[in-house]
Amino acid sequence: MPQELSERDEALALLPAIRYGRVAMSKNALPFVTVARHVVDDGSVLIRIHRGFGYHSALDGNVAAYEADNIESGASEVWSVQFVGKARLVEPTAAQLERFGPRTELADGETFEPVYLRIDPEFVNIHRLSGVPKAP
Numbered sequence: 001m002p003q004e005l006s007e008r009d010e011a012l013a014l015l016p017a018i019r020y021g022r023v024a025m026s027k028n029a030l031p032f033v034t035v036a037r038h039v040v041d042d043g044s045v046l047i048r049i050h051r052g053f054g055y056h057s058a059l060d061g062n063v064a065a066y067e068a069d070n071i072e073s074g075a076s077e078v079w080s081v082q083f084v085g086k087a088r089l090v091e092p093t094a095a096q097l098e099r100f101g102p103r104t105e106l107a108d109g110e111t112f113e114p115v116y117l118r119i120d121p122e123f124v125n126i127h128r129l130s131g132v133p134k135a136p
Helices: 007-017 055-059 094-100
Strands: 020-027 030-041 044-050 063-069 077-090 114-119 122-130
Touching: 007 030, 007 077, 007 122, 020 044, 020 055, 020 077, 030 055, 030 063, 030 094, 044 077, 044 094, 055 077, 055 114, 063 114
Parallel strands: none
Antiparallel strands: 020 030, 020 063, 030 044, 044 114, 063 077, 077 114, 077 122
16 A cells, blocks of 8 residues: 655655745845745755845744745646745755756846755645646
8 A cells, every 4th residue: 555645745746846936034024035946855955046135144044934836837737835944054065066957147137146055844735726727
């Protein structure tokens, strides 16, 4: 009898199907959201964001929310993975960097300078919409 995946495991299994999501944090008591490249690594999610935004300092050691979805995939079933967890600055290994692939060239017209964080997912949710009509 096959073992059913936990919602956390299922969420981590969905994430590699797409490359980017959104990380949300609080900075000076205000909410901020930015786009992030992600890879799943040993039960955690590694994200790459632009250092020039300065969000990494607000994220390091604090709780962050992450969301990624396949909404623009054109599929008739779309999903959204959301989780909350503590973020920590990390130096990725050569193997992890390879999995991230080439980095973005520019962010808001500046040379993209990557910074990496690890988030350990907690409070995981997956939402699904079925029978989504095709875009006109």
